[in-house]
Structure formats: C-alpha cells, structure tokens
Amino acid sequence: MSHLIQKYNIPGPRYTSYPTVPYWDQETFSNAEWMNTLKKSFDESNEEEGISLYIHLPYCESLCTFCGCHKRITKRHDVESPYISAVLKEWALYCDFLGSRPKIKEMHLGGGTPTFFSPQNLKRLINGIFELADKADAYEYSFEGHPNNTTKEHLQALFDVGFRRVSYGVQDYNERVQKAIHRIQPFENVKKATEAAREIGYTSVSHDLIFGLPHQTLEHVEETILKTKSLRPDRLAFYSYAHVPWIKGNGQRGFKDEDLPSPNAKRQQYEEGKKLLTKVGYKEIGMDHFALESDSLYQSMVYGKLHRNFMGYTASKTQVMVGLGASSISDSWYSFAQNVKSLEEYERLVVDNVIPIYRGHILTEEDRVIRKHILNLMCRFKTVWGTEESYFPEISLAKDKLAEMEQDGLVVFGIDELRVTEKGQPFIRNICMAFDVLLHRKEPGTRLFSMTI
CATH class of the missing domain: 1.10.10.920 (Arc Repressor Mutant, subunit A)
Structure with missing residues (x-):
C-alpha cells in the first residue's frame, strides 16, 4: 500500500x-439567477424532505495555526449580539423570498468557534430561526464545540432547542504538537465535555483527529486514538492536515515547514491510524470518517442514504442547503452561492436588506x-x-x-x-x-x- x-x-x-470552487464560472453567475434556482429547488423539495441550514459563527478567542477556516480572532464578546442580529436578518430575507415556512431537516453551527457565543445568544439565534421555520421529520442538528469552552450551559441550551449531536475538535493529545498548533486542551477537558454531552442526552458525540501535524509522530497518533477509544465517541473524523499557507497566509506559519512529518512518516500515520481505528471498533464511512455501527452516519451508509455537501458527510440528503453568515456557501442543487467574507461588509449588506452573495456558479x-x-x-x-x-x-x-x-x-x-x-x-x-x-x-497553473x- x-x-x-x-x-x-x-x-x-x-x-x-x-x-469545485476554483472552477466556478463567475461570468455566467448572477445573484438573481441564484435566487431563481433556490426558489425552484425549494418548491420542489421543501414539503417532502425539508432543507439544510449551515450557520457560520466566525469568532475565536485565539488562533489555531492548523486551521483553514474563515475566522476573526477577538476576546471582545460584545460582537456576539450584532452578528446574531445580522444572521437572523439574512434568514428573514431568505424566508420572505421563499414565500412559505421552511422545514429544517439538518442544521449545523460551524466556525470559528460556535461556543465563543454565550448559551443565551446561541439560544436566541436558534429560537429566532424557528420563528420563521419548522422542524422537519427525523431532523438532525449539530454544532462544533471547543472542548475548553463548551460548558454544560452551552450543551443544555442547544439541547433544549433540538440539538442532539456535538463535534469536538481534538486533533492530537501530545503537548508539543498542541503547542505548535496553538491548541492546548488536555485530555481531561475533552473527557469532561464528552461526558457532559452524554449526561444531558446527546445521542451522537463526534471527535475530529488530524494526522500530519507539526512534530507529530506515529506514536502520538496511536496514543491519541487509544485515548479517544476510552471515550468512545459515536463517530469521528481522521483528517490529513492540509498545509496550504499559500491560501491561508501567516495563520499556517506558526511553525516551520521542516517541523512537519516527512511524506513517508505522514503516510505511515495514515495507514496505521486507520488500522487502529478499525481494530478498536470503528467502521470507515466514505472518506476520512468513521462511526460506530449504532451511529446514524453508519446506518445511512448501510442503507444507501449517505450524502455529501459543504458540511461534509451527512446522514440524509436535502436538495437545498442555505448558508447563513459571513463566508457561508449555499447550494440549491442547480447552483452554488457564497457570502462575502468580510464581517463588516456582511453586516452592512444585510442591514441594507441585501442577501450578501459575492460569487457563485450556475450548474x-x-x-x-x-x-x-x-x-x-x-x-x-x-x-x-x-x-x-x-x-x-x-x-x-x-x-x-x-x-x-x-x-x-x-x-x-x-x-x-x-x-x-x-x-x-x-x-x-x-x-x-x-x-x-x-x-x-x-x-491549474498554481497550487490550488x-x-x-
């Protein structure tokens, strides 16, 4: 192999x-055509299957140097309320255009760090969403939680409004690796957050692991997987670290290139890590994902219902996915559309009653x-x-x-x-x-x- x-x-x-995004045709795209395809797809599918909703919450208190996501680093929490107001206004603009109440089958809060936001503000966000929408049958709502700051109050607030799945970013438990990627979180913090979710009633807890990180060795990967096994998350992702500093700039320059594992060492981490995950009871799902047989992601694979979109693998398909928040991407099945990335521009456009799309592709x-x-x-x-x-x-x-x-x-x-x-x-x-x-x-003439x- x-x-x-x-x-x-x-x-x-x-x-x-x-x-893929680099091959979107900007010349044939228009916001008006995007909205037309969204309405067409919504009318075709909302009653039967509902829609998916992705909400991007971009704030983090500190920068993780492995991260390729769109984010804003700040310790000021007075940014929470205005941003949520903007997201709810954007949602209202969509709902006014669609003309009937969406049925939300899947919803995911991503980031950034969604648990940067207070439990009260997260609850305000979701309650505001459902003032204009209903829960679809067999819905599944999830959020990304930082093990260091996901409190019982966060978990309870989101549980109260329908969330039953949480994903924790673990990456690696070795202290030297954590220092290199600026993500210090002891095993005890992950254990506490995982157990708190289960005590409240979450039915699916996920952990994200990464191989190929700076200073990471095969022993570190194996140790992380064995510690993960002791917590028995229902599903997990085993990602390759994507070193793309030409895209993400200095955010991925918190270490030297020579600190990364060699290609041969990284391949060994991948091969042996997959073997160990299978050995400790996980079934491979599509690409990069693993789940226990009891988890909905595994069941969807068995019954041929597994789907993939901008949220990654999902347990069921919806024809429409609406993305809210700065940089979010939406999918009408007939076209894609991405929001502006600047937080200031995003909020300004929404206040002016403009759906803040800046690029897309008509399929x-x-x-x-x-x-x-x-x-x-x-x-x-x-x-x-x-x-x-x-x-x-x-x-x-x-x-x-x-x-x-x-x-x-x-x-x-x-x-x-x-x-x-x-x-x-x-x-x-x-x-x-x-x-x-x-x-x-x-x-491509350059690295994409x-x-x-």
Missing part, C-alpha cells in the same frame, strides 16, 4: 462540491451529471453511466485516466459502471478527479488544493 500512496499522493479537491446540465457521479463515488464507492441521464461525452477520457488505477486494483469496471475496491477507497479523491472534466480542460492523502 505504501508505494500506491506515494504514487497517488498528489494535490486534489476534497469534492464537497462539483464544480450546467453537464455539471449536474458529473456531480451525481462524484457524489455516487464519494458516498457509495460506485457509479453507473448506462442511461441517457448519466452519460456524458468525456466518459471515455475518464475511463482512460482510470486505466492505471484498474491495473493497480483500485477500481473495477463493469458494463457501464465503475466500482471502487476496498483497496481503492483511500484513493477516492484521485478516482473522482478522473471524472472532473473542468480540471482536465484547465489544469491540498494533497489527497
């Missing part, structure tokens, strides 16, 4: 969307076909193209690009179908790239993506 990882470890998209018929293939591969490890609706002219080029992977035992072709083997699952990003016709037509492994 090591020689294959070395062979296929190249820069590539994570495919939370197709087309062509070809885009929608290829998007389905990539979703099938990312969520089910197989896809078919035997029907008129699933065929695209460059399928022969995709097959040519997959020929070497077929020889390496990573994929198997059938009649008008492709199946990813168990051996090939770690290379799912590479396999999806074979279908990415926009990537083929215009190879993190390494695939």
Whole structure:
C-alpha cells in the first residue's frame, strides 16, 4: 500500500462540491439567477424532505495555526449580539423570498468557534430561526464545540432547542504538537465535555483527529486514538492536515515547514491510524470518517442514504442547503452561492436588506451529471453511466485516466459502471478527479488544493 500512496499522493479537491470552487464560472453567475434556482429547488423539495441550514459563527478567542477556516480572532464578546442580529436578518430575507415556512431537516453551527457565543445568544439565534421555520421529520442538528469552552450551559441550551449531536475538535493529545498548533486542551477537558454531552442526552458525540501535524509522530497518533477509544465517541473524523499557507497566509506559519512529518512518516500515520481505528471498533464511512455501527452516519451508509455537501458527510440528503453568515456557501442543487467574507461588509449588506452573495456558479446540465457521479463515488464507492441521464461525452477520457488505477486494483469496471475496491477507497479523491472534466480542460497553473492523502 505504501508505494500506491506515494504514487497517488498528489494535490486534489476534497469534492464537497462539483464544480469545485476554483472552477466556478463567475461570468455566467448572477445573484438573481441564484435566487431563481433556490426558489425552484425549494418548491420542489421543501414539503417532502425539508432543507439544510449551515450557520457560520466566525469568532475565536485565539488562533489555531492548523486551521483553514474563515475566522476573526477577538476576546471582545460584545460582537456576539450584532452578528446574531445580522444572521437572523439574512434568514428573514431568505424566508420572505421563499414565500412559505421552511422545514429544517439538518442544521449545523460551524466556525470559528460556535461556543465563543454565550448559551443565551446561541439560544436566541436558534429560537429566532424557528420563528420563521419548522422542524422537519427525523431532523438532525449539530454544532462544533471547543472542548475548553463548551460548558454544560452551552450543551443544555442547544439541547433544549433540538440539538442532539456535538463535534469536538481534538486533533492530537501530545503537548508539543498542541503547542505548535496553538491548541492546548488536555485530555481531561475533552473527557469532561464528552461526558457532559452524554449526561444531558446527546445521542451522537463526534471527535475530529488530524494526522500530519507539526512534530507529530506515529506514536502520538496511536496514543491519541487509544485515548479517544476510552471515550468512545459515536463517530469521528481522521483528517490529513492540509498545509496550504499559500491560501491561508501567516495563520499556517506558526511553525516551520521542516517541523512537519516527512511524506513517508505522514503516510505511515495514515495507514496505521486507520488500522487502529478499525481494530478498536470503528467502521470507515466514505472518506476520512468513521462511526460506530449504532451511529446514524453508519446506518445511512448501510442503507444507501449517505450524502455529501459543504458540511461534509451527512446522514440524509436535502436538495437545498442555505448558508447563513459571513463566508457561508449555499447550494440549491442547480447552483452554488457564497457570502462575502468580510464581517463588516456582511453586516452592512444585510442591514441594507441585501442577501450578501459575492460569487457563485450556475450548474450546467453537464455539471449536474458529473456531480451525481462524484457524489455516487464519494458516498457509495460506485457509479453507473448506462442511461441517457448519466452519460456524458468525456466518459471515455475518464475511463482512460482510470486505466492505471484498474491495473493497480483500485477500481473495477463493469458494463457501464465503475466500482471502487476496498483497496481503492483511500484513493477516492484521485478516482473522482478522473471524472472532473473542468480540471482536465484547465489544469491549474498554481497550487490550488491540498494533497489527497
């Protein structure tokens, strides 16, 4: 396996969307067309399946140097109330346009650090959302919690308004690694936050782990996984550290490049970490994710309902995802739209009754076909193209690009179908790239993506 990882470890998209953001067509995009596609999709799907809602809460008290998210570092908590007012105003603008009450099936609070906000302000936010919306059947609401500042009051406040899943960013338990990434959180803090969630009644607790961090060794990864096992989170993510300082600037320069594990050491962390996670009882879900058999993410994989969007893997599909807050991305299935990133501009536009979109992409018929293939591969490890609706002219080029992977035992072709083997699952990003016709037509001249492994 090591020689294959070395062979296929190249820069590539994570495919939370197709087309990927660098290939969005700004010339054909307009805010008016985005809103039209949103209304069309909402009318088609709201009653039957509801919508997803992502709310970006960008504030953090300190900078974690591994983080690639859009954030604002401050210790001033007087920013909370104005920001929540802006998010609720943006939501009201959407609801006025949509014309009927949305049914929210999935909701996620991301950041930044959502638990930067007080329990009272978080409750105000969610109650404000539901003044204009209803809970869909079988809903699932989740938030990202920092183990150091997620209190019982935070957990209880969000539990009271329907949240049953919390995700804690753990990364690594080694003190030297934590100092390098400026994320000091002892195991005891994670244990306390995990147990508090379960005592209150949360049915799914998730931990995020990262390999390839500065000063991190294989022993650190194994120790972190074994400590994680003792807390038995229902699901977890095992991410590769994406070192992209050319995108995120000095935020990822809190250490030297030579402090990062060598490519061979990082590959070993990945391989041995996955083996250990499987050994201690976790089932692999799609790419980077693991879950206990009792968790809804595993059940959705078993029953073919696993979905992937800008929130990552989700247990069910909605055709519409609305993103609220600075930098959030929305998906109408027919188009994508991203909010402005500047907090000041975001709040100014919303106060002026403007939905704060600054870029996006209207999907062509070809885009929608290829998007389905990539979703099938990312969520089910197989896809078919035997029907008129699933065929695209460059399928022969995709097959040519997959020929070497077929020889390496990573994929198997059938009649008008492709199946990813168990051996090939770690290379799912590479396999999806074979279908990415926009990537083929215009190879990037500069570094755009993190390494695939």
